[in-house]
Amino acid sequence: MNVSFPKNLLAESLGLLERVIPSRSSSPLLTYLGMALSPEALTLFGSNGEVDLEVRLPADTQGEGRFLIPAQPFFQLVRSLPGDLVELALGTELELASGSFRTRLSLASTEGYPDLLFPEAGTPSEDYPLQTALPAEELSRALAHVRYAASNEEYRAIFRGVQLEFSPRALRAVASDGYRLALYELPRPQPFARKAVVPARSLDEVVRVLRGTGEGEVVLALGPGTLGLALGREGKGRLRLAVKLMEGEFPDYERVIPKEFPLQAVLEVEPFREALRRVSVLADRHNHRVDLLFQEGRALLSAEGDYGKGQEEVPVRLEGTPLAVAYNARYLLEALGPLAGQAALLLSGPTSPSLVRPLGEEGYRAVVVPLRV
Amino acid sequence: MNVSFPKNLLAESLGLLERVIPSRSSSPLLTYLGMALSPEALTLFGSNGEVDLEVRLPADTQGEGRFLIPAQPFFQLVRSLPGDLVELALGTELELASGSFRTRLSLASTEGYPDLLFPEAGTPSEDYPLQTALPAEELSRALAHVRYAASNEEYRAIFRGVQLEFSPRALRAVASDGYRLALYELPRPQPFARKAVVPARSLDEVVRVLRGTGEGEVVLALGPGTLGLALGREGKGRLRLAVKLMEGEFPDYERVIPKEFPLQAVLEVEPFREALRRVSVLADRHNHRVDLLFQEGRALLSAEGDYGKGQEEVPVRLEGTPLAVAYNARYLLEALGPLAGQAALLLSGPTSPSLVRPLGEEGYRAVVVPLRV
Known part of the structure; x- marks a missing residue:
């Protein structure tokens, strides 16, 4: 068969496969890129044993067949080809031409390569009921x-x-x-x-x-x-x-997701996170403890460790009873990580789980357990 | 003493010291940042045992003294401070304030820290004659x-x-x-x-x-x-x-720098390097051999290895006798690495050293030895 693709389309498709296909593996066949020809498409496939990926490129191929080629050199080559078009010709080897560059790559048989089973959209099957x-x-x-x-x-x-x-x-x-x-x-x-x-x-x-x-x-x-x-x-x-x-x-x-909250603190995610990150630099290097004291429209963040101590005040909107609580700063930072804008920190008590949720978006909830004071 | 600096100036100076001062070392004192106060300056210093670096920040400090602070937390802190200004106050600890953030950092004595000897510009000394x-x-x-x-x-x-x-x-x-x-x-x-x-x-x-x-x-x-x-x-x-x-x-x-060249090839660095890189993907994985055949205004680059073979033609301006030569592609790529525009590849023979030099700039020369064909 002879078939040609825009270089960018082929490179983009291979880019997806490149992160799945391992460059080394205890199953050496997994380091190969699979190619399957059917009359209407060239299908590229690969697997790392945990994730299988298949990319189908519609093309008038006038051929049939399945084979493997060493993935890493093919990725490297296609990425750097000089022409806008890549011509592939399949015989006993794979010939590739682009601009003034020509290469012949050895092929391997798909014998021994695992069967990859993908779902057929709209058609439930035995493999995917x-x-x-x-x-x-x-x-x-x-x-x-x-x-x-x-x-x-x-x-x-x-x-x-x-x-x-x-x-x-x-x-x-x-x-x-x-x-x-x-x-x-x-x-x-x-x-x-x-x-x-x-x-x-x-x-x-x-x-x-x-x-x-x-x-x-x-x-x-x-x-x-x-x-x-x-x-x-x-x-x-x-x-x-x-x-x-x-x-x-x-x-x-x-059952660990708290339902009742004596104190609710609404905060601006960005400045709160920045302050928490700064103060946490001074925290104990093992438990990363940062203390939060909520009162009168502000949170006082403080930490103390081998290097010294640090503190910072951040404005928050409070509803409920003033409260002191301590967290592993990393856990609280990560819980706030996916968020922007305003978020609520909902405290069920000084030692029982707290809940983080965004004010605008409803889907996300994070549970962080305070450190015992 | 009390002294304040624009955050950006302090952060930039620390950025230079950050790559020198190791985060871990078999000499733990080297993980500290040094600070020396004189009446007109705060001098920051650090060392990795091989490279010593000193940054002098002019300031009205009204104090004298030398001390060490743990470098990593200080770097982290200063980088992320909320204010435009950083105020430092030195007592038994180092107090740092910026915006609403406050910290007290423990100090260590410079006892045991190596003496760093820097040159005095314009004044040759015993240490730097x-x-x-x-x-x-x-x-x-x-x-x-x-x-x-x-x-x-x-x-x-x-x-x-x-x-x-x-x-x-x-x-x-x-x-x-x-x-x-x-x-x-x-x-x-x-x-x-x-x-x-x-x-x-x-x-x-x-x-x-x-x-x-x-x-x-x-x-x-x-x-x-x-x-x-x-x-x-x-x-x-x-x-x-x-x-x-x-x-x-x-x-x-x-004596290894060749002086006479039967063949001189003038090439455009960028496209030549790209072609060489592509062809070298197919090269033997041990010696990275790429063959170059120079004739009639072009270089034919070719390589062959376990994956298959590849070739590409690149236009070059030739003076002298047509010649075939082979290089470790990595060495030739690296020799061309610092260059742009046009360069000359000067061949003293198929197995004797070649010279790479830029056409415009005179200062650079690289010697690459061909592989035996």
């Missing part, structure tokens, strides 16, 4: 808001994932490391009720792909042990992902 | 052109340095790893003849400081085992550096 759809931007926003709260520890491995909760009421994303929790709820009724825990590192790839494709709808499909995603890219062909799920689900977390 | 001066921009250009050729290997340690050659004819910077060589000659007669080898990593810090200070003159001073630098910053006070020299000097390298 459950399907739903929503705007890609909403999904990526929900995931990006909660990602930080996932754990990096081996201990309680389930917390290294983000739990997606499909229910007739909403789609919710939740992450926790056992010490704090973040959730984002999209008020979109789902056609099935199911929980699925996706490794946080895999979700990073999903969010990156979703963001790279802009607006449009994403189909989410659940199968045994797998979350599938399919999305169109205007004029650029379809993208599909298959992500391995973790086994199990989160323990019941609803 | 030899002095010269030149535009800071020229020195930083010379060093930046040759830096890449220095070695990273333990073997033949002298090549981990850049040799500065002061002579009545010129100031020259030379670097080599034994396989290739780069030199940059500034046609400025020097008041003394001396060679000094400066560790390449220390020079990286010097170049960064020189670049951060813009135009103006730099005083270079040589003492036993030390290169000193002093430069003014308009309206911002003086900077001084002291850099430990390496022992010994380079072996005679003049």
Whole structure:
């Protein structure tokens, strides 16, 4: 077959695959880029064993076949090609020409390469019996808001994932490391009720792909042990992902979310976060403790550690009983991380969990547990 | 004492010290920032044991004294202060105030901290008997052109340095790893003849400081085992550096610089480098070999390795006998690295050293040895 693509389209598609396909792997075949020819498309695919990605480029290829090429040199080459157009010719090798540059790349057979199973949008199958759809931007926003709260520890491995909760009421994303929790709820009724825990590192790839494709709808499909995603890219062909799920689900977390709040503090996120960051430089290097004293329209932030002590006052709008509380500054900073504008810090007591939520947007909630004073 | 500085001036000065002062060190005192008060200035200083740096901020301090503070938290704090002004008050602790932020930082005594010896511009001393001066921009250009050729290997340690050659004819910077060589000659007669080898990593810090200070003159001073630098910053006070020299000097390298060239190829640096980089993706992963065939107004670049083969033609202006030659692509790419516009590749033969030099600028020369065909 002979087929040509605009260099930018090919480079952009490969850019998505480049972060999924590992440059080294204990399964060397995973370092290859897959190419599948059908009469109407060239389909590029790759996998890191956890996340499979497929990019379909519509083209008049007049051919059929599947093969592998070493991914890294191909990525490097296409990125730097001199011409606006890339011509590919497939024989026993892959010939690539662009401007005055010519190359012949050795091909490998797909024998031994794992079967990648992607969902067919609109057509539930045995592999993906459950399907739903929503705007890609909403999904990526929900995931990006909660990602930080996932754990990096081996201990309680389930917390290294983000739990997606499909229910007739909403789609919710939740992450926790056992010490704090973040959730984002999209008020979109789902056609099935199911929980699925996706490794946080895999979700990073999903969010990156979703963001790279802009607006449009994403189909989410659940199968045994797998979350599938399919999305169109205007004029650029379809993208599909298959992500391995973790086994199990989160323990019941609803009971740690406080419901009653003797004190509510409304604050400007940016200046509050900046002050908290400054004061936390002086905090104890182990527990990162910053004390907050709320009274008379202000929060007094203070910390003391080996280096000395620091303090700063920030104006806040208070409702309720003046209160003193202390947090691990990192947890509070991260809880405020996805926010801008105004937010409310809702205190259930000096040692019981606090809630952070944005004033404008309704979907996000973060739970931070104070340090014992 | 009480003294205040514009936040930006203080932050910029600390920014220079931040890359020198290590965040961890086997000599823990080196992780501290030094402050010296005199009636007309606050002088900040730091060292990593190889490079000492001092920044003098003119100020009406009404005090005297020297002390240390933990550098990292101070850097972090000053960078993020809320006010335009930073007020410092020195008692048993250092009080810092800016906007609504206040902190007290513990001080440490300078006991045990190394004596830093800087040159006095215009006043040769026992520590720095030899002095010269030149535009800071020229020195930083010379060093930046040759830096890449220095070695990273333990073997033949002298090549981990850049040799500065002061002579009545010129100031020259030379670097080599034994396989290739780069030199940059500034046609400025020097008041003394001396060679000094400066560790390449220390020079990286010097170049960064020189670049951060813009135009103006730099005083270079040589003492036993030390290169000193002093430069003014308009309206911002003086900077001084002291850099430990390496022992010994380079072996005679003049004899490897070829003098006669059967073939001269004049090329456009940018497109030639791009083509070389593309073709080299296909090169053998061990020797990075790219073949160059020069004939009839063009260079044909080709490479072949495990992935396949690639080739590209680049127009060049040839004078002399057509010739085929092969290089380690990385060495040739790095030799062309500091250049733009047009350059000449001068071939002394298919296996004897080649010379790279820019067409416009006279100071730079690079020697690259071809691979045996």
